[in-house]
Amino acid sequence: MKKMNKWDFKKIAFVASGGGFKALGWHIGVAMALKEYGFAVIPGVEGRKDEYKSIDHVVGSSGGSIFAAIIANALNERDVQRLDQKSLLSYFLPFRDDKNLHVTDFSYLDVFLPNFPDLTDIIKFSKNFLSLPKIFQKYGPGFGIEAIMREILQFKGLFSLEKLEKFLSKALPINDFAALYQKNRVELNIVATEVNNPRKAIFGWKKSTWINSAEDNFYRDRYLNNATISQAVAASSSIVPIYKPTVIDGIPYVDGEIKQALSVHIAVDQGADLIFVSHTFKPYIQNGSMGELSDILSLIMQELYTSIYQKIQTPKIFHQQKKRVYDLIRSDKFRKKYNLEPKKHKEMVQEICDTMLFDPNRKYIFISSPNELFFMDHFNLLSYANREIMSSGYYTTRQVMDMHGFARLERFKAKGILEDQELTSFRFPNTAYERYKQRRKRMIPLVE
Numbered sequence: 515m516k517k518m519n520k521w522d523f524k525k526i527a528f529v530a531s532g533g534g535f536k537a538l539g540w541h542i543g544v545a546m547a548l549k550e551y552g553f554a555v556i557p558g559v560e561g562r563k564d565e566y567k568s569i570d571h572v573v574g575s576s577g578g579s580i581f582a583a584i585i586a587n588a589l590n591e592r593d594v595q596r597l598d599q600k601s602l603l604s605y606f607l608p609f610r611d612d613k614n615l616h617v618t619d620f621s622y623l624d625v626f627l628p629n630f631p632d633l634t635d636i637i638k639f640s641k642n643f644l645s646l647p648k649i650f651q652k653y654g655p656g657f658g659i660e661a662i663m664r665e666i667l668q669f670k671g672l673f674s675l676e677k678l679e680k681f682l683s684k685a686l687p688i689n690d691f692a693a694l695y696q697k698n699r700v701e702l703n704i705v706a707t708e709v710n711n712p713r714k715a716i717f718g719w720k721k722s723t724w725i726n727s728a729e730d731n732f733y734r735d736r737y738l739n740n741a742t743i744s745q746a747v748a749a750s751s752s753i754v755p756i757y758k759p760t761v762i763d764g765i766p767y768v769d770g771e772i773k774q775a776l777s778v779h780i781a782v783d784q785g786a787d788l789i790f791v792s793h794t795f796k797p798y799i800q801n802g803s804m805g806e807l808s809d810i811l812s813l814i815m816q817e818l819y820t821s822i823y824q825k826i827q828t829p830k831i832f833h834q835q836k837k838r839v840y841d842l843i844r845s846d847k848f849r850k851k852y853n854l855e856p857k858k859h860k861e862m863v864q865e866i867c868d869t870m871l872f873d874p875n876r877k878y879i880f881i882s883s884p885n886e887l888f889f890m891d892h893f894n895l896l897s898y899a900n901r902e903i904m905s906s907g908y909y910t911t912r913q914v915m916d917m918h919g920f921a922r923l924e925r926f927k928a929k930g931i932l933e934d935q936e937l938t939s940f941r942f943p944n945t946a947y948e949r950y951k952q953r954r955k956r957m958i959p960l961v962e
Contacts, residue, residue, distance in 0.1 A: 518919040520552050520567040523788040523877070527781035528569050528585075531793035532576025532751075532771045534892030535625075539900040541581040542594060543907025543932070544792045544881050550926040551915050553790075555585055555700055565923055569790075571701040573780050575770035577892075578792075579704045579750035580682075583743050584617045586694055586702040587687050593618055594904070595935050598897055605895055615685040620678070622895060627677040629758050631669055639668050671758030675748040679760070682744035689742045691719035701784060703737075705770035705777045706749035709759050714773050716780055717746035735773075775825040778878070787876045792907070794883040795822040801885070815888070830880070836872040881914050883907070905938050 528548075530541045548554065554566045574582025584593075597618040604610075605621050631639070642665040653661040688694045694702055703718040714735040721739040724730055741749070741762050749760040749767035759766035770777070781789045797819040798807060807816055842848055843866055849859045867874065887906055891899060912922075912930070922930075932938055 516919050517921070520788075520920065523567065525571065525784070525786045526553060526567060526569050526788045526790070527571035527573065527784065527786035528582075528790045528792065529776055529778050529781055530572070530574045530578030530581050531776050531791075531795060532578050532769065533794035534577045535580075535895055535900075536887065536890050536892045536903055537577035537794050538581050539903035540794050540883055540887070540907040541578060541585075541792050542589070542597075543904035543909075544790070544911045545581075545585055545589070546591070546594065546904075546931045547908045547911035547915070548790065550912070550922045550930055551920045552923055555588065555698070568699070570699070571703070571781055571784050571786055573703045573705065573777055574747075574750070575705040575775075575777060576751055576753065579747045579770065582702060582704060583682065583686060583747050586698065586700045587617065588698065589617070591931055591935060594932075594937065598901055598935075598937050600897060602896065612684060615681065617682075617685045619685060620681055620895070624678045624681045625673075625675075625893070625895070627674045629669065629671050629674045635668055639666070642666060642668065669758075671752070671755050673757050675751055675757050675760060678751070679744045679748035682747055683742065686743060689744055691717070691739065691743060691746075694743070695719050702743065703777075703780050704743065704746035704750050705780070706746065706752075706760075706767040707770055707772045709766040709768055712773060714770065714777070715749070715765075715767060716777070717741045717743075717749070771822070775822045778829055782871075782873075782876070787873065789876070789878050791826075791878060791880045792882075793826060793880070794887060795819050795826060796882045796885065796888070797823050798888045799885050812889075819888070826880075830878065833872075833878065836870050837874070839870070840867060840872060840874055879914065879918055881907070881911050884910055901937060905932060908932050908938075 528545070531537055533540070545554075548569075549566075552566050553569055555569045555572070572582045572586050574580070593616075596616065600618065604619070606623070607621065608623055610619060610621075645665075649661060649665060650657045683689050688697060691702055694700060701718070703716050706715045706717065707713075708715060711732045713733050716735060716737045717739070718737060719739055720737050722737045725736055730736075745760070745762055749762055750770035752758065752760045752767065753769045759768050761767075775795065776791060776793055778789060778791060798812070798816055800806060807813055840863070844859075844863045848854075849856070854862065884906060887903065890903055894900075908930070915922075
């Protein structure tokens with residue numbers, strides 16, 4: 515196996531997927547493992563900085579946006595331990611010291627604020643309900659059960675993320691993209707999707723210069739700098755119909771992974787040549803310990819995961835195809851076949867690479883959740899679940915990094931970060947989940 519040297523890479527990015535709070539725990543575990551291999555957002559590193567290669571760019575969508583916001587604000591090992599030691603009551607109590615908030619002090623009350631209809635919604639619903647006999651006049655040939663549902667179901671989501679946004683605005687040490695970059699030298703991008711146009715909003719400290727020009731259109735994704743980090747996180751995490759859209763400057767936004775799962779292209783746009791892609795969307799692979807998927811929720815999640823996973827695989831396949839083209843055209847066999855002079859051949863190879871937007875030196879490392887995490891709750895904030903998910907991301911990353919030829923720092927070889935903090939997962943020896951986890955390790959490869 516070829517040994518990899520972290521110092522060979524110029525710019526490193528971490529792209530974090532969505533997946534609710536399951537994604538948050540997973541990404542934290544991945545980040546803790548990467549520290550053992552010398553990769554970290556430098557302000558959060560404990561130890562000698564000359565040991566570490568900085569993660570310069572963090573991209574987050576949906577649940578991954580919460581991780582991105584706190585890791586760019588220097589989440590460290592002590593914070594992870596504090597998260598693990600939270601009491602059960604702290605997740606449900608409505609009161610806390612808002613003057614001394616910490617990013618780990620969130621509760622269910624921040625995440626699930628009921629979106630009660632106001633008087634305007636009630637009046638609109640009443641009018642629509644009373645006008646149902648005339649609904650055919652409105653929809654014509656479009657009349658049907660969906661038209662009736664559009665008229666009656668006027669609410670936009672069961673819950674609101676307004677309280678989560680307020681919590682993050684107080685708890686994040688830095689809540690401004692530009693100030694974060696200036697102080698921590700970390701490029702942070704949080705991705706949301708516009709409701710009324712099929713395009714992504716990539717929030718950060720930069721703005722696309724072509725907006726409102728002839729180059730602009732309803733589908734072209736745009737960089738925006740008109741939101742705070744907490745506002746961008748709320749927008750990116752607004753998964754309809756669970757959460758209502760988040761409005762920023764009059765424009766409603768929803769989940770950042772609708773148009774494209776994992777915005778790896780953003781890291782490419784910023785010039786990253788080593789990109790860690792962390793995601794929790796691996797579909798279920800049947801195993802004797804867990805059996806077939808038979809309940810409606812698992813079937814829905816399997817359909818969703820399979821669809822998202824295919825979106826994740828597509829850019830990877832394109833990159834592999836470009837790599838095959840690159841290997842072909844740069845070969846001596848190709849040069850001799852078309853009688854090209856070495857200098858002309860080199861220029862041609864570079865021109866084709868530029869046309870394909872292909873960098874032969876760019877490396878992607880995909881770190882995907884093992885199969886047993888398919889059954890973990892997306893919105894379980896409690897310590898026992900978070901520790902299991904975090905530990906899974908941690909150990910999976912260590913295996914993936916070893917397979918890619920990276921070496922752990924000497925001081926972590928005997929005992930790793932989570933092991934030293936005693937934050938490895940609990941065991942549930944009498945459950946099908948635990949039997950499945952052990953069997954999966956023997957059957958299902960980790961590297962995609």
